Amino acid sequence: MALWTRPITVEQLNALGANTAxxxxxxEFTEIGDDWLRARVPVDERTRQxxxxxxxxxxxxxxxxxxxxxxxxxxxxGHRAVGLxxxxxxxxxxxxxxxxxxARPVHxxxxxxxxxxDLANEAGELVCVSRITMAILxxxxxxxxx
Numbered sequence: 683m684a685l686w687t688r689p690i691t692v693e694q695l696n697a698l699g700a701n702t703a704x705x706x707x708x709x710e711f712t713e714i715g716d717d718w719l720r721a722r723v724p725v726d727e728r729t730r731q732x733x734x735x736x737x738x739x740x741x742x743x744x745x746x747x748x749x750x751x752x753x754x755x756x757x758x759x760g761h762r763a764v765g766l767x768x769x770x771x772x773x774x775x776x777x778x779x780x781x782x783x784x785a786r787p788v789h790x791x792x793x794x795x796x797x798x799x800d801l802a803n804e805a806g807e808l809v810c811v812s813r814i815t816m817a818i819l820x821x822x823x824x825x826x827x828x
Contacts, residue, residue, distance in 0.1 A: 685717040685756045685787065695719075695751055704747055707740060711751075712782070719752050722782040736776040741801055741810040745770060748785035749797035749814035756790060760821040763795065770812040779804045793818050 695711040698704075707728055713720040723729060723736075723744045731737040746768055753763035781801050789796040794817060801810040 685790070686714075687756055687759060690714060690755050695721075698751065699747070703743060707743060709744055709747055717786060719748050719785045720782060721748050721785075722780045724780055725776050725778050730777075734777050736781060736809070738770065738772050738810075741772065741781065742768060742770050742812065744781065744783050744801065745785075745799040745810070745812035746814060748783050748799050749812075749816065752785050752787065752797050753795045753814075753816040753818070756787065756795070757818045762819045763816045764819060766794070766815045766817050768812060768814040770810055772810050774803065774807055774809040776803050776809050781809055788813070791818070 692711050692714060699709060708724045708726070709721055711719065711721045721744060723740060725736045729736055729740045746765060749768070750763060750765060757763050781803060783799050783801045785797050785799045787795060788798050794815060797814050797816065799812040799814065800808060801812070803809050
């Protein structure tokens with residue numbers, strides 16, 4: 683049984699990022715499983731730091747994007763998911779190609795979710811591991827849209 687509380691497609695997820703930091707950095711969702719998401723980011727002039735390496739902040743943007751989308755798509759209808767905390771450990775430098783992330787839930791609770799995001803280079807080697815904690819906000823009575 684899928685984790686998602688509503689039908690989702692790669693096309694829908696990519697459309698969410700249009701005209702945002704996500705599209706500016708070239709981040710794109712590529713696959714959806716029953717309980718995981720996959721997305722990638724190019725290592726190019728948009729995403730490298732001055733030493734020519736993938737900027738660590740870009741890795742965090744990819745991880746936060748994936749964890750946030752995963753949480754939003756798995757919380758009850760009408761609820762919102764907002765970030766509380768994120769951490770990232772940078773394990774290996776990347777200078778070109780693509781970095782692909784896989785996000786999986788560690789904990790799906792009533793008021794919080796925790797997601798693990800593993801980022802790998804094109805050789806499948808881990809380059810960054812990240813974990814994000816999301817707050818799940820219930821609709822406010824009388825609020826627009828909820």
